[in-house]
Amino acid sequence: MEVTKLLSLFAIYFILLHNQIAFAQVNDQINKVCEKTPNKDLCIQVLASDPLSESGTMSDLAMISLRVAASNATGILTDVKLMIDDPDLEPEVQQGLSDCKETLLDAEGQLEDSIAAILSNAKNDIQLWLQAALAAIDTCDASIPGDDDILSKRSVAFRELCNIAVAISKNLGNDDQA
Template identity: 30%
Template sequence: MASVSSFFFLLPLVLSLNLHLNPSEARAVNLIARTCNHSVFRNLCISTLRSDPNSAKTNLTGLASISIRQTMASAVNISSQITNLLNTTMDDPNIQQCLSDCSQSYIDAIDQLIDSVASLDNKSYSDVNKALSAAMDDALLCQEGFSVDATNPSLLRDSTNKFTQLCSNALSITNLLAGSAT
């Protein structure tokens, strides 16, 4: 009985939410949902794409571009975080070395992401995937540097995890594009 009353309570709410969307917003929400259903990190995919105002009026290629650019923004933020950590006085030379290595890894990741945008523009989806995978590998390489010495937990673990999830989402979108191009 409680489930029936819950249904009748929620039904008007759901219907009213759908009535407030214009047709293009509804299509965008639907495209984002369908696209992100193919992603391992679905919630992050949806929130990332919806956070960009251009996602309401784009197609699958546009969503791929948004995803890659958001991933690049994350890499730039992490690179800045590393620079800030390097500029603070840290007594541990191992952590300094890890951060220095991570700095280079994220510079390489940003370069890969720039290449992936160019490849996307050229519809060279296999090159996009190679560049995205390389960017993800760069971040994982950074993370590995901290795991060599168990006494040094990664200062960047959460940021790196989110970055690799963004890369994974961008890869899943690009794979959809590659599949629709054949």
């Protein structure tokens, strides 16, 4: 009976040790990838927060970063739609928000195209779609008069998330070396 308990404890110990080693390897992979991004801390936060990162493949990490960027774009778009209807806004600002809404819809589509490019292993297309999404947010910012508009902080975050996706997608095909 004691031998059975001892063997069970050893089995549990080895399972836990294996899981800890695998977790350390995933964290090492995320750290290596995020070293190559413009905002390492944000990159680690984004990637480590998703259970899909446990697989540790570059494609999965790129997908995570794109999904977070797309979610951010959707949030900005929601804010823009709410602000457009504000009757107290000046007509130029309302027009700028309307233009911004259109370019954000484009950016969402470009992020979806980036995801499709990952799924079809079209590395060059990913970069093109991400650059188009970044251009769309620049157009959005430029369409709203003034430098301190409400969306500036959100668009900065969107750019950071897209730039993380750009850096990660450059490593696609290098799954064993970040």
